[in-house]
Amino acid sequence: MSDIAARVGVSQALVSLVFRNQPGASPQTRERIFQAADELGYRPDAAAQLLRRTRSRQLGVLFTMRHPHDVDIVEAIYPAAEKHGYNVALSAMAVARDERQAVDELLALRSEAILIIGAASRPSDLTSIVGQTPVVEINPRTRADGADAVRTADSKGVRQAVDHLAELGHRSIAHVDGGTMPGASERRRGYRTSMRRRGLAGHIQILAGDYTEESGARAARELLAQDHLPTAVIAGNDRCAHGLLTTFLRAGLRVPEDVSVIGYDDSQLARLSFIDLTSVRQGAADVAELAVQAAAERLDEGRTTDRDIVLEPTLVVRGSTGHPHPR
Amino acid sequence: MSDIAARVGVSQALVSLVFRNQPGASPQTRERIFQAADELGYRPDAAAQLLRRTRSRQLGVLFTMRHPHDVDIVEAIYPAAEKHGYNVALSAMAVARDERQAVDELLALRSEAILIIGAASRPSDLTSIVGQTPVVEINPRTRADGADAVRTADSKGVRQAVDHLAELGHRSIAHVDGGTMPGASERRRGYRTSMRRRGLAGHIQILAGDYTEESGARAARELLAQDHLPTAVIAGNDRCAHGLLTTFLRAGLRVPEDVSVIGYDDSQLARLSFIDLTSVRQGAADVAELAVQAAAERLDEGRTTDRDIVLEPTLVVRGSTGHPHPR
DNA sequence: CTGAAAGCGCTAACAC
DNA sequence: GTGTTAGCGCTTTCAG
Numbered sequence A, B: 001m002s003d004i005a006a007r008v009g010v011s012q013a014l015v016s017l018v019f020r021n022q023p024g025a026s027p028q029t030r031e032r033i034f035q036a037a038d039e040l041g042y043r044p045d046a047a048a049q050l051l052r053r054t055r056s057r058q059l060g061v062l063f064t065m066r067h068p069h070d071v072d073i074v075e076a077i078y079p080a081a082e083k084h085g086y087n088v089a090l091s092a093m094a095v096a097r098d099e100r101q102a103v104d105e106l107l108a109l110r111s112e113a114i115l116i117i118g119a120a121s122r123p124s125d126l127t128s129i130v131g132q133t134p135v136v137e138i139n140p141r142t143r144a145d146g147a148d149a150v151r152t153a154d155s156k157g158v159r160q161a162v163d164h165l166a167e168l169g170h171r172s173i174a175h176v177d178g179g180t181m182p183g184a185s186e187r188r189r190g191y192r193t194s195m196r197r198r199g200l201a202g203h204i205q206i207l208a209g210d211y212t213e214e215s216g217a218r219a220a221r222e223l224l225a226q227d228h229l230p231t232a233v234i235a236g237n238d239r240c241a242h243g244l245l246t247t248f249l250r251a252g253l254r255v256p257e258d259v260s261v262i263g264y265d266d267s268q269l270a271r272l273s274f275i276d277l278t279s280v281r282q283g284a285a286d287v288a289e290l291a292v293q294a295a296a297e298r299l300d301e302g303r304t305t306d307r308d309i310v311l312e313p314t315l316v317v318r319g320s321t322g323h324p325h326p327r
Numbered sequence C: 001c002t003g004a005a006a007g008c009g010c011t012a013a014c015a016c
Numbered sequence D: 001g002t003g004t005t006a007g008c009g010c011t012t013t014c015a016g
Helices: A001-007 A011-017 A027-040 A044-050 A066-084 A101-107 A154-168 A184-197 A211-227 A238-250 A286-301 B004-007 B012-019 B027-040 B045-052 B068-083 B099-108 B154-168 B184-198 B213-225 B238-250 B284-301
Strands: A057-065 A087-092 A113-117 A137-138 A148-152 A171-177 A205-207 A231-236 A260-265 A279-282 A308-311 A314-316 B057-064 B087-094 B113-117 B134-139 B148-152 B175-176 B204-208 B230-233 B260-265 B276-280 B308-311 B315-316
Touching: A001 A027, A001 B045, A011 A027, A027 A057, A044 B045, A057 A066, A057 A101, A057 B012, A066 A087, A066 A113, A066 A238, A066 A286, A066 B087, A066 B175, A087 A101, A087 B087, A113 A286, A137 A286, A148 A154, A148 A286, A154 A171, A154 A211, A154 A231, A154 A260, A154 A279, A154 A314, A171 A184, A171 A211, A184 A205, A205 A211, A211 A231, A211 A238, A211 B148, A231 A238, A238 A260, A238 B134, A279 B068, A286 A308, A314 B134, B004 B012, B004 B027, B012 B027, B057 B068, B057 B099, B068 B087, B068 B113, B068 B238, B068 B284, B068 B315, B087 B099, B099 B113, B113 B284, B134 B284, B148 B154, B148 B184, B154 B175, B154 B184, B154 B260, B154 B276, B154 B315, B175 B213, B204 B213, B213 B230, B213 B238, B230 B238
Parallel strands: A057 A087, A057 A113, A113 A137, A137 A148, A148 A308, A171 A205, A171 A231, A231 A260, A260 A279, B057 B087, B057 B113, B113 B134, B134 B148, B148 B308, B175 B204, B175 B230, B230 B260, B260 B276
Antiparallel strands: A279 A314, B276 B315
């Protein structure tokens, strides 16, 4: 940068101003600076900027790449952050890399807030940073004290699913739950109450699962081994629904003629033509926007109280649900 | 850090030494420094370290999260980088975020080398950095001049697939290709030559695809519309195979009894019990290790010539392939 | 509109 | 073993 200053014959400070689009330089100087930068192949140095700036305007994002819906959210965070004037630092959780390491890295990079997608941690793991740094949890397993949360009204989502099926004429509707995964207990509760409200308490059947394809496949096999197959199954998420659906197909059943299947997330998977899954939508763009907004409120507007932001889910009806067919 | 120094009553430089595990401090001092750091809640500042250090030892990784196999590679890069003493900086390519932006960000963070997974770019997009910064392309569409590449011998992989099917008794083997996607042309070529070598030139049938599930589904529909369905299909990758397989199932066919399907990548998808896809393996851990190694060779050992690292693929036989059944 | 000077938190080279 | 010094590349403050 000093090279540019020397070349153009101005001070370094002025060059800095120009790059930051601050007022205080004549249009001609600006032009000459940009040109010189170009000629010299100048690249800003993020380390130096970060070090010197009073605010880093960095948002740290913690994620895993295993759920298609989480991927959608990560992608949506970029434009949302930009809109609020923040940069994004990514840190992946992987098998050999736990949440602590990933958070430490983000904090070392001066992240002003941490967004965690599908937090696996027990609240205790976060206590060290909560309070020091704003934390926004997106679809957490359990809400940590002192952190904001963005999630959808899971019980309502499942209720819509049950209502949709009931209106199609289904009575025997099973649910494969998500165990301790984010939102799973609320979805399970939503299933139970909606079934009761519809007078289908006697048809309640919950199978244990965990949001993976294999848990869906396992549940499907369990159901196939029963005397009496339910006419519809609500999965804990899309991945689980995928396992259910394909295992049914493999067994020679037809979806939705023999059995209807509903997923949760409305991820890319649900939209595939050969999956074509009726699913409960949690808009990734909305979730990302609200999460960034929550962080910005703490950072820019000084909010200090916790917010629990609950989005309304909507059922997206596709080809995996239909009227039950008497056999 | 100066706080710690003051508290313990030593110089800042000594504290720095201790944190970097360098020799030059007595065990007692070390202990006292660590304790003071703990009490003060000290966190290292990556920006300052990066700025001051002669070497950043950062590896920039460019990726998309859309292919399960790419995700596997990203995860595998962490341990590989650590082994070679490097940190990892992630930058995602997404719809609203092109390769240029992502690379600029990584370079601003002082990445000493860039690893690109499944590079979409035409070589021209990289010319500005190639030569300035070592670039390693993992499974690139086309190899850029001046960059290293890590990929598998795609033609051999497909050849193994053809051989496996031929040995099972298949003659009518189709291929859904990957268009201009990484490795696709070589896989296509491998298919053609292996078929000819087996005396199956008359059975060569190539359908256009692009490594997505939908292209597999589309190809399956095309095949189903034909008078004569091939007894086996080799897909361009696992995602494509997934679309093929499920579309066949939907149409009431059985896999592998009515049609065998082979994928490519041996990604997580292939291993799902209800997909159970015979697939050509490109070990993510090996790919990651070799890519990091290639970068390290340039950075630490001064290599300046390009390397094209080609891995031997292996066919992983699962349940989606079997003997052809006469109908 | 422009410039000079200070310093962010740390590391590297050298002296003691 | 330990301390001193200088300075990475940039932004910020204050003075022209």
